[in-house]
Amino acid sequence: MPELPEVESTVRYLRERIEGLAIKSSEVLWHRTIAHNRAPLFSDLVSGSAITSVFRCGKFVGMRLEGSSEQFLFTHLRMSGSLDVLPDSMPLEPHDRVVLYLSNGKSLRFNDTRKFGRMYLVSSPEEITARIGIEPLSDSFTPEMLDSILCARKGAVKPTLLNQSLIAGLGNIYVDESLWTAQVHPLTPCNKIPQEKRAALHAAIVSILSKAVSLLGTDFGDGVVDGGMYSPVVYGREGEPCKRCKSEIRRIVVGQRGTHICPACQSRRRTAKAKGQKDATRGRNASRAPSRRGRKSR
Ligand SMILES: [Zn+2]
Known part of the structure; x- marks a missing residue:
């Protein structure tokens, strides 16, 4: 989607x-x-x-x-x-x-x-x-704005990030990517996420969406975006090694949505402060030439 x-x-x-x-x-x-x-x-x-x-x-x-x-x-x-x-x-x-x-x-x-x-x-x-929440690539989406959304809620973080009336435009792929980057388990209650993880999550959402926009999104071969060059780091990579720690990426179900996580990097018990994030998406598809959008069959 x-x-x-x-x-x-x-x-x-x-x-x-x-x-x-x-x-x-x-x-x-x-x-x-x-x-x-x-x-x-x-x-x-x-x-x-x-x-x-x-x-x-x-x-x-x-x-x-x-x-x-x-x-x-x-x-x-x-x-x-x-x-x-x-x-x-x-x-x-x-x-x-x-x-x-x-x-x-x-x-x-x-x-x-x-x-x-x-x-x-x-x-x-x-x-x-009127029914659409804040635009995550707008100036109004500050770390404090994300804090105010998360700290007021006890529910799991992933369904909260998917709620279009809170934040507009995030879906299954980019939420999984953002949570992996910030090392937050998707079932973590919003109000239990430490401040440094909330800051990391904000930075991840903005940087991943910006990067994906510049790469024309993700091409799943469904004709929606032909030539999208964003290559997911964790989404859809079940069974493959985590790009950070090499543990096996697992697929779980959160709020009826297939969800991809690294069980080591995104451990629910893990409370260590977020370490410096590297751009783990770098390099994939670097050699792939951009192609113009448009239905290829035509
Ligand atoms: Zn990992």
Whole structure:
């Protein structure tokens, strides 16, 4: 599932290609993709509007539409959604759910194999953004802000970091990466994490997300981000050696989510002060050439 870096990568891809263009018409091929039963009205509402900006909000791709009135189109990619800009002459694919025909002879296509993705057409962005927590790459996300989130809660740290109404954009991959980097067990009660570990966790979240954004996210071969070059340090590496201590990476389940940890580095009993963190992600994929985003099959 795409997280902050993958959604940011999608936003940058779209910004270059559709900002400033007008929507000539649209086609909804799977009605439930358009939230709030607005599919029958969707084409009338968006046709003739100009896409004046494309932005990210948590895991949402946002677009500001200006027509007879101002509207906002938010897309949540969920499990398998992707947004591509292709020439109108290219035939639609079976899993294309919504198509916006643009003024330059191209179309924006929302392709979603598993049909969990949603598009929300709203008149005010607050209808979506009010439920979204702090942006972890914004100046407002300070160590003190993370302290205030963690110290007020007794629940396990991983589900807390995944809660989109607290911190926006973190998902399973980057939470596992951050907890490993800060050497915090995912089941540690939030209010039991020592101050130096909270500081290490804050630094890990910011540095890992920044690095992943600069590498266009992680490419899982699902078509969401082709060419994403972030290579997880712990996520998905069950049975492989920890890059810090060589212990075997284990997969456990936390809050119904598959979770990868190093049982030695992230021992629940371990209370030693955080040591200087090395950039353990360095080096992997260094020789891999960047490739442009876009569905390879097309
Ligand atoms: Zn380890």
